[in-house]
Amino acid sequence: MRMVMNSTPQVFLFLSQLLGKKIVDPAGRPWGKVCDLVVTLAEPYPSVTAVFFTPVGEKTFFRFSWTRILELGQDLRVEPLNGEERAGATVNEGELLLKDSLLDKQIVDTHGAKVWRVNDLHLLKVNHNLRLVHVDVGLRGLMRRVGWEKAMDKFFQWFFDYHLTDSFIPWRFVQPLSSPDLLRLKIAQYRLAQLHPADLADIIEELDIHKRTEVFQSLDIETAAEALEETDPKIQVRLIETLNPAHASDIIEEMSPSEAADLLGDLPKDKAEGILKEMEKEMAEDVKKLLVHPEEKAGGLMTSSFPALPPSSTVQEALEWLRQEAENLDLIYYLYVSDVDGRLFGVVSLRDLLMANPQARLADLMDSRVVTVTIEEEKEEIAQLFAKYGFKAIPVMDEDNRIKGVIDFKGLLEVVAPQLGK
Amino acid sequence: MPATAAKISRKGFWKTLGIFFALIGPGIITSNVDNDAGGITTYSLAGSEFGLTLLWTLIPITVALIVIQEMCARMGVVSGKGLSDLIRERFGAKATFYLMIALFFTNLGNTVSEFAGVAASLEIFGVSKYISVPVSAFFVWWLVVKGNYKSVEKVFLVACFFYLSYIISGFMAKPDWAEIGDQLFTPTIRLEPEFLTMAVGLVGTTIAPWMQFYLQSSVVDKGLKTEDYQYARMDVIFGSVIVNIVAFFIILLCAVTIFQAGIKIETAQDAALALAPLAGKYCTWLFAFGLLNASLFAASILPLSTAYTICEAFGWESSLNRKFAEAPQFYGLYSLMIFLGAGVILFPDFPLISIMFYSQVINGMLLPFILIFMLILVNDRKIMGNYANGWILNLISYLTIITLIFLSGAMIFTSLR
Numbered sequence: 154m155r156m157v158m159n160s161t162p163q164v165f166l167f168l169s170q171l172l173g174k175k176i177v178d179p180a181g182r183p184w185g186k187v188c189d190l191v192v193t194l195a196e197p198y199p200s201v202t203a204v205f206f207t208p209v210g211e212k213t214f215f216r217f218s219w220t221r222i223l224e225l226g227q228d229l230r231v232e233p234l235n236g237e238e239r240a241g242a243t244v245n246e247g248e249l250l251l252k253d254s255l256l257d258k259q260i261v262d263t264h265g266a267k268v269w270r271v272n273d274l275h276l277l278k279v280n281h282n283l284r285l286v287h288v289d290v291g292l293r294g295l296m297r298r299v300g301w302e303k304a305m306d307k308f309f310q311w312f313f314d315y316h317l318t319d320s321f322i323p324w325r326f327v328q329p330l331s332s333p334d335l336l337r338l339k340i341a342q343y344r345l346a347q348l349h350p351a352d353l354a355d356i357i358e359e360l361d362i363h364k365r366t367e368v369f370q371s372l373d374i375e376t377a378a379e380a381l382e383e384t385d386p387k388i389q390v391r392l393i394e395t396l397n398p399a400h401a402s403d404i405i406e407e408m409s410p411s412e413a414a415d416l417l418g419d420l421p422k423d424k425a426e427g428i429l430k431e432m433e434k435e436m437a438e439d440v441k442k443l444l445v446h447p448e449e450k451a452g453g454l455m456t457s458s459f460p461a462l463p464p465s466s467t468v469q470e471a472l473e474w475l476r477q478e479a480e481n482l483d484l485i486y487y488l489y490v491s492d493v494d495g496r497l498f499g500v501v502s503l504r505d506l507l508m509a510n511p512q513a514r515l516a517d518l519m520d521s522r523v524v525t526v527t528i529e530e531e532k533e534e535i536a537q538l539f540a541k542y543g544f545k546a547i548p549v550m551d552e553d554n555r556i557k558g559v560i561d562f563k564g565l566l567e568v569v570a571p572q573l574g575k
Numbered sequence: 576m577p578a579t580a581a582k583i584s585r586k587g588f589w590k591t592l593g594i595f596f597a598l599i600g601p602g603i604i605t606s607n608v609d610n611d612a613g614g615i616t617t618y619s620l621a622g623s624e625f626g627l628t629l630l631w632t633l634i635p636i637t638v639a640l641i642v643i644q645e646m647c648a649r650m651g652v653v654s655g656k657g658l659s660d661l662i663r664e665r666f667g668a669k670a671t672f673y674l675m676i677a678l679f680f681t682n683l684g685n686t687v688s689e690f691a692g693v694a695a696s697l698e699i700f701g702v703s704k705y706i707s708v709p710v711s712a713f714f715v716w717w718l719v720v721k722g723n724y725k726s727v728e729k730v731f732l733v734a735c736f737f738y739l740s741y742i743i744s745g746f747m748a749k750p751d752w753a754e755i756g757d758q759l760f761t762p763t764i765r766l767e768p769e770f771l772t773m774a775v776g777l778v779g780t781t782i783a784p785w786m787q788f789y790l791q792s793s794v795v796d797k798g799l800k801t802e803d804y805q806y807a808r809m810d811v812i813f814g815s816v817i818v819n820i821v822a823f824f825i826i827l828l829c830a831v832t833i834f835q836a837g838i839k840i841e842t843a844q845d846a847a848l849a850l851a852p853l854a855g856k857y858c859t860w861l862f863a864f865g866l867l868n869a870s871l872f873a874a875s876i877l878p879l880s881t882a883y884t885i886c887e888a889f890g891w892e893s894s895l896n897r898k899f900a901e902a903p904q905f906y907g908l909y910s911l912m913i914f915l916g917a918g919v920i921l922f923p924d925f926p927l928i929s930i931m932f933y934s935q936v937i938n939g940m941l942l943p944f945i946l947i948f949m950l951i952l953v954n955d956r957k958i959m960g961n962y963a964n965g966w967i968l969n970l971i972s973y974l975t976i977i978t979l980i981f982l983s984g985a986m987i988f989t990s991l992r
Contacts, residue, residue, distance in 0.1 A: 257664050259890065270890025272668060295889065298668035331664075362655040362798050391798065 167289070168251055168274035169298050175228045176206055184209055184233045189252040191216065191244065192285055197325045199249065201276070201283040204229070205242050214242035225278065251285065254331050259364070260288060263344040264326040266352030268359050273297060275321055288327050291320025330360070333367045346376045354383035357392075366395050378407030381416070390419050393428075402431035409483045410436065411456040411564065414443035443558070451530040454567060455549045455558030456483040461491045464498050464516035468509045471501070484561040486545050490519045495555030497523060497548060525550045528557060532568045539565050600810030601793030602644065604728075605786055606818040607735045611873035612692025613685060613938075615866055616931035617780040618822050619846040621773055622829025623838070627758040630826055632774060634759070636781050637819040639975045641812055642968055643946065646953045647787045648807040651794030653962045658791040659888035661952050671888050674948070679908075681941050682785050682881040684934035686916030689877065691927040692870030694920055695843035699863040704920060712917035715874045716910065720895070731872040737865035738821045744853035745824040750831045771986035772936055778979060779939025781818060787945060789880040792887075801962070825849070840928060878912035936986075943979045946972060 168190070176185035191203035203216045217234055224230040244250055255271050262269055272294030275287035289297075296305045309315045328344040329335040345353060345368065357365050357380060369377060369392045381389055381404060393401050393416065405413045405428060417425040417440060429437045439457045446452025460482055462471055471488060479485055488506065490499045499519030509518055525548045526535055538547060546561045621629045647658060654661060663671045693711045694704035718727055764770070790811070799807055828849040833840065840846050847862030854861045882905050886893030892902040899906045919925070950972050954964050964972075 257667055268890070270663065290890065295668055295672070299672045300669070361660070361795065364655070 164278040165286075166276045166278055166283070167294075167297065168256060168276060171276075172252060176204075176231055177228045178233050179223065179230060181228075183228070187229060188214060189250050190283075192249050192251060194247050194249060197323075198277070198284040198286050199324070201251075201285070202248070205250070215239040216242050219281075219283070222281065225281070225283070249329075249335075254329055254335060255288065258329070258331040259360070260322075260330055261328040261345060261348075261356055262290075262322045262326055263328055263348055264322070266348050266356065268330075268356055269322065275319075285324055287321035287323055289319065289321055291318075293317050293319050330364055330368065333371070345372065350376070350379035351383045353380040354385075358385055358388055362391075366392065370395070374403050375407055377404045382408050382412045386415065386419055389416050393420065394424065398424075398427040398431045402428045405440075406432055406436050409456055410439045410443055410458055411454065411483070411558075414440050415448060415453070418444055418448065446528060449532060450528065451526045451535060451549045451560060452528040452558070454532075454535070454564040455560045456564070457558045458483040459546075459548075459559040459561075460485060460488040461556070462488060462515060463492055464490050464514065464519070466515050467511065468506055468513050468515070468518065469511035471506055471515060472511075475503075475506075483563075484546050484559060487559070488515070489523075489548055489556055489559070490515045491556055495557070497525070497550070497554070497556045499523060500548075523548060525556075526560070527551070535560060536565070536568050539569075600807065600814075601790055601797060602648065602807070602811035602814035603817070604732065604814075605644070605790045605793065606814035607732060608789070608873050608876050609781065609783065609786055609818050610735075610738060610821055610869055611685075611689055611877075612695075612866060612870040613688040613931045613935045614780045614822070615692070615825065615869060616688075616846070616928060617773075617776045617935045618825035619829045619833075619849060620840055620928075620932055621777055622826035622831075622849070623833040623840045623846070625770065625773060626830045626834045627755060627827070628763045628765075629770075629773060629777065630755065630758045630823070630830075631760060631762045632777055633819050633823055633826070635978075636778055637815060638971065639778075640782050640815045640818065642971045643782055643787065643949070643975070644790055644811045644815055645808055646949060646964070646968065646972070647791040648794045648811045649804065649962055650949075650953055650959065651791040652799045652804045652807055653801055653960065654958050655795060657795055657884070657887050658788045658949070659884045661958065662948055663888045665952055665955065665958070666948065670948075674944070675885050675888055677941055677944070678784060678788075679881060679885065681934075681937050682877060683912055683915060684930075684937050685783065685785060686874065686878050686881075686912050687919050688931040688934040689870045689874040690917045690920045691925075691931050692866050693874070695927045695931075696863040696866035696870065698842070699844055699847065699859050708917050708920050711871060711874070712913050715871065716913050719875055719879055719909070720906070727875075731868065731875070734868040735872070737861075737868060740850060740853055740861055740865065741821060741824040741828060744850050745827050748828060748831050748852035750827060755827060766985065766989060768986060768990040771982055771989060775939035775979070775982050775986050776932055776936040777822075777939075778982070779937065779942060780935035781822065782942060783935070783938045784941050784945045785877060785880060785884075785938075787949070788884045789876065792880070792883060804962075828852070842928065846928075874913075874916070878909050878916065881912060882906075882909040939979065940983045943976045943983070946976050946979075950976075 171187055171190065174187045175183045176187060177183050185206040185208045187204055188207055189205035190201050191205065192199035193202045202219050204219060204222075205214050205216050207214060215234075217231070217238070217240065221231050221234075222229060223232065249255075251274055255274060257271060259268055259270055261267070269288075269290040271288050271290060273289035274285060275289055277284045277286045293302065293305075296302045305317065309317055326344070345356075348356070353376070357368060360368060365388070369380070372380065381392065384392070393405075396404070405416065408416070413436075417428065420428070429441065432440070443452070443455070443457060446455075448454075458481060460475060460478065462474060466474075475482075475485060475488070486503050488501045488503070489497060490501060491497045498516070499521040500523050501515055501519045505518055524538060524542055524544065526538065528549055528551055530549075535547065538544075546559050548556050549558045549560060551557050650656075650658065650661065656664075659671070659675070662674065690708050690712065694708050697707035698704060794807055797807075829840075829846070832849050832851055833845065836848075838845055838848065843862065843866060844859055847859040850858035850861050883893050885891075885908055886902075886905045889904075891904040893905040894902060897905075920927070920930075950964075950969065952958060954969065956963050
């Protein structure tokens with residue numbers, strides 16, 4: 154973060170040191186106090202463009218532009234403003250108030266995927282510019298605010314010969330949470346979307362009810378769907394309930410059918426039906442078929458988006474088909490050789506496809522000894538089969554021995570994870 | 576949906592039981608935990624040392640309790656955040672830090688009091704405190720950290736029916752109801768240190784600071800929508816009234832049995848005599864059971880709530896789903912409270928009854944400061960929107976604060992003289 158610019162003096166400051174600073178005129182007479190700092194958002198580090206202050210003896214807030222500052226030292230040396238020059242203390246588009254929006258509030262560290270509380274802000278002063286570089290979430294920051302920093306240092310040094318380091322998060326990883334507007338801020342890229350869906354789900358679960366909904370509603374459809382899949386079922390229900398059926402159906406359409414079925418199964422009947430109506434017909438049909446099965450058995454764990462092709466297809470046709478459909482499939486590693494009615498003849502792995510002659514037919518390549526389970530199969534049985542054969546997926550058959558779905562590795566995790574004390 | 580139907584029939588009995596327990600809201604649970612070792616002791620002492628003269632205080636205390644808890648419940652529902660969360664965001668790190676230190680030590684005092692209750696109750700059965708306290712401390716710690724706390728909470732709750740025995744006992748003792756009614760509506764104030772201390776203690780045990788944080792967190796966990804707020808309010812009012820009914824009967828009984836007999840409560844056995852009208856010579860057993868249940872219940876909840884409150888204020892990881900290494904401050908604080916709370920009791924000749932009482936007095940002294948924070952928060956339209964306080968609630972709250980500060984001040988002043 155140290156911008157080496159010739160040999161211009163650089164100083165690191167903390168917001169806590171600046172708040173409450175006296176504002177003095179060139180002669181040194183105080184005429185106001187610093188209440189907050191306004192930054193204009195820019196990448197990678199926003200710069201301070203205005204100061205909120207209260208005049209001596211008054212309570213109202215006003216603002217003046219940072220360019221008026223003559224010197225930033227013990228006090229802030231600024232030419233006093235006359236009546237007309239005092240601008241009302243408002244925040245404009247693209248601006249952020251440091252104390253009001255960040256200090257003591259919660260933020261998401263999109264690099265470490267955690268929610269933190271801000272103890273202080275770390276600023277860099279270069280020439281006359283002040284830039285926000287880090288958010289301080291560490292114990293040292295907390296002690297600095299309380300005024301015990303030196304005492305704490307002495308304590309640690311004396312007893313443990315230990316120096317507590319700072320705990321900073323660079324601004325480019327920080328997503329402020331304190332108001333819905335902040336979530337819609339045009340910060341270069343939308344940071345929350347960069348998190349892995351499982352991490353994003355963790356963060357959503359950790360936030361309080363209002364923030365949770367705000368964050369969720371600020372996500373784009375795809376990210377929302379991915380995060381929702383990983384979220385605790387009870388919270389899934391709460392989040393979907395806050396959306397109208399059209400919006401909810403858009404998101405659920407992006408989820409895998411088995412996850413969508415689980416979620417819709419947990420919703421109150423009328424709400425679920427409302428969403429199903431809004432959904433794309435094909436997907437709604439798939440989901441309805443899966444909904445029939447109890448969640449705890451094979452039927453409830455399987456997905457209906459699996460690769461299936463007739464035995465007469467060639468390897469080349471199969472690979473082409475996979476390329477086209479890959480986006481919509483829940484698993485691509487096994488291709489199930491079957492006919493239109495769902496009779497299963499065998500299975501071909503992706504590895505086999507890649508190694509084979511492009512003109513070979515699936516019927517010649519396939520392994521006809523397929524390990525399957527019935528729709529009613531219990532979780533424990535399924536787990537044992539996975540363990541015994543080491544497959545990545547197991548097909549699920551109905552009473553007529555037609556393939557209805559496939560339990561993939563993710564489905565397996567749902568079975569096994571509780572036993573591992575998830 | 577067929578899938579849903581399948582789910583319901585499978586869960587059947589347990590689900591119905593679950594719904595029942597779900598209806599027991601945060602208000603009711605909080606009030607049951609409120610009647611902990613410190614509570615039982617303070618109410619018993621109030622009756623046994625001052626007869627019926629302090630009975631009238633229960634009326635203003637009930638009103639204050641309802642008002643204060645309702646504000647916490649309202650803040651929880653509207654903001655969706657816990658009390659220490661709100662305090663941190665509004666008042667900043669410094670104020671929160673000092674408040675948390677004060678809260679930690681006050682709650683530590685309460686924890687010591689709970690283990691004192693365990694020791695005192697089991698001493699009735701002749702079990703030495705050197706056995707009962709470490710075992711119970713370990714049990715409570717293990718229960719929360721390793722075990723399924725939620726289902727045990729329900730067992731504790733059911734055992735709270737024990738308080739009915741005070742109510743039944745109260746009627747069986749056939750006291751002079753006319754005199755009781757008279758005393759209930761006649762305020763008496765004596766500017767003597769013991770009287771004032773007892774008054775502060777009564778307030779402190781009924782409106783304990785830690786309860787406000789616990790209640791608000793529980794309400795937040797329940798996830799009520801703002802429109803459903805009236806359920807939270809009913810639950811809180813109901814819980815507050817129950818607490819004070821139980822308190823009424825404890826004071827009543829101790830006044831009628833122990834005070835009349837001129838006995839001074841030195842040990843839990845003495846306090847147990849209040850239940851003699853109901854249980855005769857088994858009163859000590861009944862009392863011991865109730866005190867033990869109350870103490871263990873509170874010992875499970877109080878340190879946990881404190882750890883949550885403090886970690887929430889400073890943004891430290893605070894979840895039982897995390898391992899020790901992932902949430903060191905949370906587990907550390909919790910374990911420290913249990914360790915110190917139980918450890919202090921093990922000192923020889925430790926005055927059990929006194930600590931149970933004085934920890935509540937300290938509650939009463941910290942309370943006005945918490946109330947000041949709360950009042951500022953609940954009147955802040957940025958947080959509460961249209962649900963900010965009306966003038967009546969503000970008036971009652973200001974009166975409570977002023978009275979408490981006056982009482983604490985008078986108490987200290989008269990004791991020093």
